[in-house]
Amino acid sequence: MSKPQRVATDRVKRSGGSQDTGTLGKAISVLDIIANSSEALRFTDVLKLSDQPRGTLHRQISNLIDEGLIAVNRDNCYTLGLRLLQFASKAWAGNEFRNVAAPHIQKLHEATGETVHLGVLRDIEVIYLDKIESRQNIRMVSQIGNTAPAFCTGVGKAALSALPDEELHERVERIEFRPYTPNTLADAAALLSEISTIRSTGNAYDREEHELGITCVAAPIFSRTDALFTASVSVTGPAYRVTPEMLASWTEITRDTASAIMQSMAIQLSPRS
Amino acid sequence: MSKPQRVATDRVKRSGGSQDTGTLGKAISVLDIIANSSEALRFTDVLKLSDQPRGTLHRQISNLIDEGLIAVNRDNCYTLGLRLLQFASKAWAGNEFRNVAAPHIQKLHEATGETVHLGVLRDIEVIYLDKIESRQNIRMVSQIGNTAPAFCTGVGKAALSALPDEELHERVERIEFRPYTPNTLADAAALLSEISTIRSTGNAYDREEHELGITCVAAPIFSRTDALFTASVSVTGPAYRVTPEMLASWTEITRDTASAIMQSMAIQLSPRS
DNA sequence: AACATAGTTCCATATAATGGAATTAACTCA
């Protein structure tokens, strides 16, 4: 007897994007177009990128502007609205997982002296939820909320490894294996093989696979009660300073940090049942 | 013949909130309810706070979940989704005004040694767009995107002072003069009188009006071509260290910083009315 | 186990979104 999934968990799968349905979905698609463009877009530019008719798109944009999700500058170019900052500020401050994880990643940072990341898997991307670095480079805001492909980052691969097989394969099929560096994994087979290693060792590495000169070791964080939530912690550093030996020496502490976070989450959530 | 305002600038006025119309508006209202609640809300809680019927609200929430704007935890409580972080990260990084202002507020920070804010007025609230503090308190992310009432903060009052009179009065009428501290301005008359001072001197003060122990001096940033955009910079510090004399000594440099930012934005100074 | 409360689904109806085309505004260049 298969009990029907609750709507909530049932639909989160598809990453936001182009094929969105419903009025809200279309509006967010437009927002996405504006967010993901490197160029500043005017109305006609968005028109070309979206497949909406003129009138429709125009009203959608008007609505987004009304809500403060989009702003227009003097050249009639669209930018993301400050309302998004407002929401995000609260999303971040109120995020239970981040709050729970904060002291642990702080400890990890102190122990290693290198940059520490907390990442959450969203479909086949990783969203960086938190970051601690020594030489606080002032402008970290833009880093938090940043996304990176899951398949070529330590946080990403660690998080992927925590997925149930079926889910994992479904997602891996949709990955486009863009070769960011010479070390980037080339295809699904390579990725799956590495994930199998990660599952047995409990650690994922990034050996300059996303960006040359950047290496890291990561460990997965997952919840068995809610299998769709997977995340991870990592210690990252420049390859010239952080040797493979150093990375290897941090495997245990990253795993311990991940475990500690899972424990804290479990405690945090248990008073219910 | 009155030329019709373009939709863009015409509708930005109302702050997001309860009276929103259209499908998107209603969805964002729901998001707002969840964002602004101190408690974790379950479905029925949101139902009470919104004036939507059960079925409708349920679908709206489902859609928001689909788009990643809302997440549900195991207790069926709603939280803001990480998708918002993703958008906000780009909104912040790509914000032209912030980018232009960044070097100037950095200089202001170096000159004063105290915390510097860059705030943008949104209706009767201020959104903090950037912040530089000495002892980088690591977790500044939640600060950026934060909002504060305009009437009791330096940044807020400075920005208000740059509004055209008509607009100013319209907004001031809607302010609820909640007494955050004994020093908080009590009513519209007091605020308008102070704004008149700000207009002639070019500086706004916050004398522990929002939070006891916090003082600041601010200067407005505005654009004549787009009167609805007003912002400001401020230097803030703890009252025990930052004396009124020190604040007074920073009036000129805050004004200069504001001017420099306006210049960089290629904005012409408007004559004061 | 029975009750109570919370969450989800259904479907005829009303309402809001649609989109093609016309209108107006904003550039461009002679």
Added chain:
DNA sequence: TGAGTTAATTCCATTATATGGAACTATGTT
């Protein structure tokens, strides 16, 4: 400056989508 061109905005009959009351299912409580 003004004709020519491109971009932005508005209009409105049609259609698709959101609506919302009520029935239903699941969850938690005494």
